[in-house]
Amino acid sequence: MFAIALGLCGCAGTPQHAKPKTTAGPDDAQSAALYARLDQDAKRYEGGLDLARTGNSAQAQVEIKAALDDLRDAATRCSAVNGCDSQRFVAGFDGLLRQGVGGRSDQSSEGDTASPTPEATGEAGVDSPLGTALPELGRSVTLLKGRELGDIIAMNDPVKAALEEWLTQYRPNLMTAYENYQYMRYRMWPEYQKAGLPEALLFGMMAKESGGKVHAVSRSGASGPLQFMYATGLRFGLGTVNGFDQRFDPQMSARANAAYVNEQLAIFNNNLELVIGAYNGGEGAMLRRVGKAGGQQSFWNPDIYASLSQETREYVPMVLAAAWLFMHPERYNLVFPKISGRPGSITLKQPASIAELTVCFGQDANQRDGWFRTLRNLNPQLDPQAQQSIGVQVAVPQRLEKVYVRDCTGGRWPQLASELHAAAVPAPSPVSLARSSTTPSRKGKSYVVRKGDTLSTIARKSGCRDASDVAKANGLRAPHYPIKPGQLLKLPDCG
Template sequence: MPTIVRASVALLALGLVVAPDALALSKRDQAAVEALNQQMQAAEARYRDAMVKIANADPAGNADVDGALEDMEDVMAACAKQKGCSPTTMLTAYKRLLKQNADAAAGEETPDDGADDGASLAADVPEAARAAALLSADGQRFVKMVQYNPAVQAGIRRWLTDMRGPLIDTYENYQYMRQLMWPQFERAGLPEALLFGVMAKESNGKVHATSRAGAAGPLQFMYATGRRFGIGPDATGFDTRYDPRSSAQAAAEYFNERLGQLNQSIELSLAAYNGGEGRAQRVYNSTGGRNFWDESVYNQFPAETRDYVPMVIAAAWLFLHPKEYGLTFPKVDAKPALLRLSRPSSIYELTICMGNGGTRDGYMRALRNLNPRYQAESWLPAGTTLSATTRMVGLYNRWCLQGQRAELASTLVRSNASSAIVRTGPVTPLPAEDAEIEGGGVGAAGAVTTSPSVSKAKSKPAKPTSYTVQRGETLTAIARKFQCDTGDLAKANKLKAPRFAIRPGQKLKLTGCEG
């Protein structure tokens, strides 16, 4: 696609996803908006002059066209940041230019003097319009960019039968994260249905999902690819591939890069997402840019990718048309709010004391997805602020601060299974001469009992004062094992919240533990 069209499509993306500020404007803002309008008019005039030069075979025309479009992009970018500026108004200039070239293509013959750039733009207008449909904020237009064929129908059948549960789980999980993820795709001009479809196939909306191959997060980024797009371990050691907002932003950038290189094909871009961008680009180049469903293209991808592409499109299709298939997605009260802990707690404890709150599965998954830096069992000190919803905050204040349910939740999360085993003394087998029992059979032949000395109470063993961390253990698990408070144990060993990181072989002081 020529530079002119690529720039035009990018311009469309900016214009179609930003809404003007409806608030009253100050004189300063009004002046800034007027200046931007004048800059856009100047860029439009420059573009028209450049098209005349191209028609007259003036070599300076190409450079002037590129410069004019760059000016328009700069104005659109500034407009998006300027209060009171209407991108829709700014976009009118671009629409006039596009229509002008389309009309020229319909009524004029292409000159044979080598000045064909203007005609090339006109010839690419249908493709530009097709790209613009994808970049529209109207997610329904997603369906115009994909082929609805038997492979997609088979995917829909699977989502509506044995995979209906995971599809509904994905929708519910996504609703809690929507305010974090959707704006990243919206700003990039990508349809929400694409985001949902990818998430449904990749993770079912579970931010802590990790594959055997090492892909991580709700959108399953491999480590190297994630680093390319700005996600991975941060300064605190947290892997931002697990963060909904960061992963969505990276995915939006990835898809726009692929779409730009693969002729705006969603199918090929999805094939790249799953099967590798290098493979997708080689297939695209070697087949002359044919459609994903062309046999020469389709058969060059592995079976996993051939299954992945229609399954993502099928999930996206159902996201847009649930009623047509008798599919009812749950209503989720996901209005965001901050929850400040008034007392030490964990996500496990909050899940118990909040209860279901009118939901099917309660709030553990939502709390984990909204707070990916914390493990479910991590002990969080009072004053910690969690991302939640207004509904969760209300339930927390009602049930988690005091009362029977709050105490019950606290008891349950602090329970230590090992403490259920009562030590009464060593078990001693009967002497050989006492092993036979009158009337005994198979069950009695090997019977054992405790010696008389067993009934004598033994002195209680001394409390342990230290413990060596074993592989796979967490501080919370150790605190439960020795019946002590996680916060106290962390403080005694100078471990920093919220992760309380420990390592195998580390010696811990068991201050305040029962043993």
């Protein structure tokens, strides 16, 4: 269900992956000849569509296939010609596929009725954790308006560059995002399913935005697993209720994200690349760029692509690449961990905080990182340091229900967790801290962090709307904004 442009072997990528051409001057004659082929292939493709509409399907397939094959060849040659703009071929291919049926997997080689792709029948990717489990997979691998995804991913250089990044330096981020998502999937995926959107898109956006960390906050104040700005969140039903910022709720944020995507798909004529770009850089800015580009409304159109920020040019391929890896890890020598995300809950038999439960659960069935992040993600409304009283229900993965009864209702582990949690860090008086501070606030307002404080609770106490206001005033770095008991914070004047 993605509107990725059918890029070609020579299409433009991100700067770090760009392939330099010869140092000689531009070859205008060769470039002009290739551009002419682009125009001719476009006319031939459109003629094939006309044949299909009149019922001449056999000849239509011949014309369409010939046009696409020649366009691929011209694009490949363009990449070797100095001065030839490969981006024009990307945008051209994208425009053609929006007019009707798409790439080779849409066409039958024998001229018969087109058969479904292996992905659509669930036969491909048998080693993928999604390959046999998700009946909606067939819809996810088909682009909006019937455009095929597999051929596009294989040829689009910006997406291939993004695939390499996810598989190399960002592989740990991808694996963490996948693990986090599996535990939240039962809350997030139904919202996308009801909206008629593919799950892979949800994962791709979440992986790029927050890595599945529900309490992530950017320097600009975007918050939650899908990083909504406060005003945008309000527009899609994410407010603040009883002191809880609903942008941090995984289910509500998925619902709001799906509503945003569908709203923008209607505005951008089902062009998902433009929608993803608008999500990152703002829909107003994207609309202005699309308007200036006239009828060539493709993310890959040079007039649009080149005018975008470097962040947005990289953001869109990264989202699409993460989505593709989510569906077909086996094609890239990638193995996602097998995780049972079945939901469960426990009713506290004795007072405990999320932090204490994390110590008590240890690494049972989660040998790498423990359970702190998972418990926080599943209980975003709970302060992780605040003890909850007896009888409070806490959401946990189902596998931890028995662990809680076995290890956390009595004995050494809850006792140890309580002892560690009760430890008090000596803090100098606010007066002495203020004297030693080299960066006093302009109005002299300050706050000494206490045990159990979070930046969000401190922000609320100081009258600030977002934790990022306090973070910015104190030079705290996203996304974790680390604070510790005894630390002196400047409080900004938030009115």
